[in-house]
Amino acid sequence: ELQSSSACASFCDQVRTLSEQRQALIRSVRAWHVVGSWGAQLFDRFLRLRVMDQEAKVDELFASRGCTRILESVDKSNNFVDGFCWFTFVLGAIATIWLISEAFAPASHEFERAERHVVGAVPV
Numbered sequence: 398e399l400q401s402s403s404a405c406a407s408f409c410d411q412v413r414t415l416s417e418q419r420q421a422l423i424r425s426v427r428a429w430h431v432v433g434s435w436g437a438q439l440f441d442r443f444l445r446l447r448v449m450d451q452e453a454k455v456d457e458l459f460a461s462r463g464c465t466r467i468l469e470s471v472d473k474s475n476n477f478v479d480g481f482c483w484f485t486f487v488l489g490a491i492a493t494i495w496l497i498s499e500a501f502a503p504a505s506h507e508f509e510r511a512e513r514h515v516v517g518a519v520p521v
Contacts, residue, residue, distance in 0.1 A: 409464040412464045412467055419471055436482075440478065
């Protein structure tokens with residue numbers, strides 16, 4: 398029994414370490430990625446998806462859940478946020494392609510007809 402409780406304590410210590418590393422990585426990414434940081438703050442404050450300090454949340458999780466359950470959720474992703482990011486990316490890509498095509502597009506036919514009329518319908 399002593400060996401199993403020691404193994405369990407070791408397992409929980411490893412899960413806590415992994416959880417703390419995840420939190421450190423999230424803080425690092427938020428500090429480095431300006432738009433990601435802004436988006437996280439938007440979700441934290443305005444949409445109230447995270448209503449508590451993330452450090453306190455980790456402590457609360459370890460107090461209320463088993464280590465195995467916490468380990469299962471360490472690399473979970475927020476599907477809503479992922480979907481929003483993909484939507485924003487696709488929208489931005491479409492806008493970029495449209496702007497580039499407009500910048501390099503030949504003059505419209507209406508403009509060409511108006512130009513010929515001003516010149517006196519003499520083909521150029």
